Amino acid sequence: MAQRYNRAEDMQNPTVSLRDFDTFGDVAAEDDPVLEYFLSTNAVESIRKNESFLVLGRKGTGKTAIVRHFTETGGSTSKALSLRGYPWNVHALRVDGGASDIEAYVSSWRYLIAVELASLVLKQEGAWQSSLINSLDNFLKENYGGSSPKLEDILRPKRLKLNKISFMPSVMGNQLGGVDLERSSRDHQFGLELNALTSAIMDAVRDALSWCKAESLSLHFDELDQGITVLDDSRERMIIGLIIAAREIKRESEKAGKPINPVVYLRSDIWEELNFSDKNKISQTLTHILEWNSATLLDLIETRIKAKLGTSASWDKIIEPELMRGSQPKWNHILSRTFLRPRDVIRFLNGALKEAKKRGVEPILLSNKDIVSSREDYSSYLKAELDDEIRPHWQQWGEALQACSAISTITFEKSDFEREYRARVSKETK
Ligand SMILES: Nc1ncnc2c1ncn2[C@@H]1O[C@H](COP(=O)(O)OP(=O)(O)OP(=O)(O)O)[C@@H](O)[C@H]1O
Ligand SMILES: [Mg+2]
Structure with missing residues (x-):
């Protein structure tokens, strides 16, 4: 009928x-009322089921739209973390001298993720029944002056203060009274100490989550590529560090009950440039590629x-x-x-x-x-x-385009292109 x-x-x-x-809408999800006409795709399903933690897509394929969908509709168990304006130069100093070059930033990202999760779990109904919740709250207040530190401030302190009312994890039998974040890049203790602290925070987060009504927690790291004009080594290693750290935290929580999913959204051209040993394994299993x-x-x-x-x-x-x-x-x-x-x-x-x-x-x-x-x-x-x-x-891709216009035919010989391109590139560098 x-x-x-x-x-x-x-x-x-x-x-x-x-x-x-x-209008058909704004071209960037940040400025588009996208939630009024959001199209739920299989990417959304895969993230919701915690099947992927890495979302790859070219510019304009809808990474930010998905982040907004998860973090602005329904409940407060998901948090958006935009790295636009992130102090990458401060993070670059938090090197783990005990890890390989490629993994130098894994411990600092693990810590940052743990602090974000701590602040998120503190807001969940039921969390305060956990016997470890006071430690989390005290730790955040003592180090950041409140329980919701800003993303850009998490790695900023020169030293993290630890004591009996927060956490005092041990490294090789010694209880830590604090962790220095500012030290030489060859210091082997940095990673050990920071990882011990992160484990203590994550144990408390998982315990608190087990008391909550919430079934899972998720973080959504977006705009890692903002402001990149050249992808230098240090930025590349920091991005790899975030991906490895997110995967580790996700994995460790799978064993412990309720899922915790730190999801990383990355432009595919940047992913293609990265080199690290588990890259292929990650892209085969825990990655979702945005395609239309x-x-x-x-x-x-x-x-x-x-x-x-x-x-x-x-x-x-x-x-x-x-x-x-x-x-x-x-x-x-x-x-x-x-x-x-x-x-x-x-x-x-x-x-x-x-x-x-x-x-x-x-x-x-x-x-x-x-x-x-x-x-x-x-x-x-x-x-x-x-x-x-x-x-x-x-x-020099601009010069390559100019070379194509100078040739001005749709098909041409490779040698024609090379001649025109070289002429333009060498003029630029003179
Ligand atoms: N699932 C969707 N439903 C409705 N609109 C969408 C969806 N995905 C993307 N869009 C729209 O497409 C446009 C581009 O999306 P978005 O800004 O999220 O891309 P992006 O991958 O974050 O790009 P960039 O890499 O430049 O940040 C926006 O207008 C957004 O609202
Ligand atoms: Mg975006």
């Missing part, structure tokens, strides 16, 4: 005007159309029906100019929407001309987006 009713309605309204439709296709992207766009124009609206109703040149449907024409990323599609459609509104012909629908006219503006956007992804790995 319902279907027949819809069909009748369809007959009456074959199109829906975009007159009151202001024509059907899922259409679903994402239609969810937006329906949220704003009502459930009977759809893609077909907001476009003029003529096919594009080469009998191509508009949707395919747009998609073939994107990297199958939501951000590209949203950006392209916003441009076309602007053109349609400029024409102002009622009903306002996207026409072939609107799509073609918005391509130039879209190209500048795409170039800037690619700049962010490619420049950290290939500083």
